[in-house]
Amino acid sequence: MSKSKKKDASSKWVYNLRSRFIVFDGPDGSGKSTQFRRLSEFVHDNGIETCEVREPGGSSIGEKIREILLDPANDEMVLRCEMLLYMASRAQLAEECIKPSMMDGQLILVDRFISSTLAYQGAAGGLDPSDIMAVGEFALQDVWPDLTVIFDVDELTAQHRLVGKSKRKKHLETTQMSLFSDRMELKGADYHRNVRQGFLDQAEANPDKYLVIDATKKEEVVWKNFITQLKKRVETW
Ligand SMILES: Nc1ncnc2c1ncn2[C@@H]1O[C@H](COP(=O)(O)OP(=O)(O)OP(=O)(O)O)[C@@H](O)[C@H]1O
Ligand SMILES: Cc1cn([C@H]2C[C@H](O)[C@@H](COP(=O)(O)O)O2)c(=O)[nH]c1=O
Numbered sequence: 001m002s003k004s005k006k007k008d009a010s011s012k013w014v015y016n017l018r019s020r021f022i023v024f025d026g027p028d029g030s031g032k033s034t035q036f037r038r039l040s041e042f043v044h045d046n047g048i049e050t051c052e053v054r055e056p057g058g059s060s061i062g063e064k065i066r067e068i069l070l071d072p073a074n075d076e077m078v079l080r081c082e083m084l085l086y087m088a089s090r091a092q093l094a095e096e097c098i099k100p101s102m103m104d105g106q107l108i109l110v111d112r113f114i115s116s117t118l119a120y121q122g123a124a125g126g127l128d129p130s131d132i133m134a135v136g137e138f139a140l141q142d143v144w145p146d147l148t149v150i151f152d153v154d155e156l157t158a159q160h161r162l163v164g165k166s167k168r169k170k171h172l173e174t175t176q177m178s179l180f181s182d183r184m185e186l187k188g189a190d191y192h193r194n195v196r197q198g199f200l201d202q203a204e205a206n207p208d209k210y211l212v213i214d215a216t217k218k219e220e221v222v223w224k225n226f227i228t229q230l231k232k233r234v235e236t237w
Contacts, residue, residue, distance in 0.1 A: 014046040016234045018105045021098065021144070023113040026151035027196050028185050029158035029165070030215045031222060035151060036111055038223050039230075043107055051101030054111040055089060059096045062089035070182035077183075083121040083132065090114065091139035098143050114140070115148045115202055115210075120184065123198025124191045147233060149226070150199045151215035155192055 022039075024032040033054075040050055053059075057066040065085050068074060090113065098108050114136045122129045153161075162185065203210035211233060213226050 011046050013231050013234050014043060014048060016237045017043060017048055017107045019102050019107075020146045020234075020237070021102065021108040021110070023110050023115060023145045023148040024151065025112050025115045025119075025148055026199060026215060027153055027155070027158050027192060029160075029162040030151040030153040031161065031219065032149075032151040032215070033111055034219060035149075035213075035215075035222060035226055036109060039227075040109060042227065049104075049106045050109055051097055051106045052109045052111075053093060053097055055093065055113055055116065056086055057089065058093040058110070059089075061092045065089040070184065072181075072183045072186060074183060079121060079125050079127060082125070083117060083127055084135070086117050086121065087114075087135050087139045090136075094140050094143040102143075110145070113145060113148065115150070115199065118202055119195045119198030123201065124187075124194035145209070146237070147211060147230075148202075148209060149211045149213060149230070150203050151222070152196070152200065152212050153215040155189060155196070157216050158192075 024036045026032045036052075040052055043050060055062070056069055057063045065088060069077075069082065069085050069089075093110075098110070101108055114132070117132050117136070118129055121127045122132050162181070200212065203212045211229055213222060213229065215222050217225070
């Protein structure tokens with residue numbers, strides 16, 4: 001078999017990704033955005049069009065909400081306000097970007113989604129997950145992910161990565177806010193430990209809709225494991 005035919009046969013599963021919705025999630029510094037970019041490149045090489053957005057943000061209104069949420073100056077923000085703002089950004093994103101792109105046959109790749117609200121404002125913040133889901137159902141209507149991939153990493157590894165990332169950012173960006181950690185990253189170690197556990201608990205409770213990837217390994221190793229696990233899952237769709 002020629003090399004190109006071999007590639008066609010081995011990547012046939014990729015076509016099952018059309019009109020699907022995949023979320024990348026995990027603790028800050030887990031490396032999810034790195035793997036997001038790698039999957040994007042991989043599917044484009046295989047001729048799949050994508051809609052790629054981040055949360056909070058992804059729409060012009062959502063990006064304004066993001067600024068409010070992550071600005072360390074807003075330290076008086078109460079938990080219910082925080083949760084509703086994340087969800088408001090998500091409602092706009094679902095209607096403005098996700099729904100139309102799905103109808104268009106694109107693969108939807110989202111950096112964070114309601115899984116983050118359940119982990120941060122729920123497991124770590126203390127809000128009842130059933131309240132979050134009730135607001136989520138109102139905000140999202142019928143726009144729910146087919147798969148949420150959790151990039152799991154311990155706190156220490158994540159912290160080292162974030163320090164490295166912010167050092168590089170200092171050379172690249174000029175805004176004052178980019179020089180410092182955002183409001184959520186500034187929360188303490190206990191909070192971030194509960195965030196991680198919150199993600200793992202969601203995955204354990206919903207194995208059909210979640211995938212957990214060990215993100216502590218080198219980038220290339222994480223990628224190989226991720227694409228192998230994703231292929232297995234997508235072949236069942
Ligand atoms: N497997 C890895 N091993 C070591 N470093 C990594 C790995 N994956 C990503 N990094 C580096 O760690 C930093 C954080 O990665 P990335 O931005 O992908 O994480 P993230 O989880 O999306 O972060 P955030 O939640 O803060 O947006 C980056 O500097 C990136 O180059
Ligand atoms: C969607 C969502 C996000 N968060 C937190 C998680 C991060 O600390 C920031 C987003 O920053 P990133 O650089 O894009 O990862 O917000 C949250 O607490 N709740 C949510 O629903």
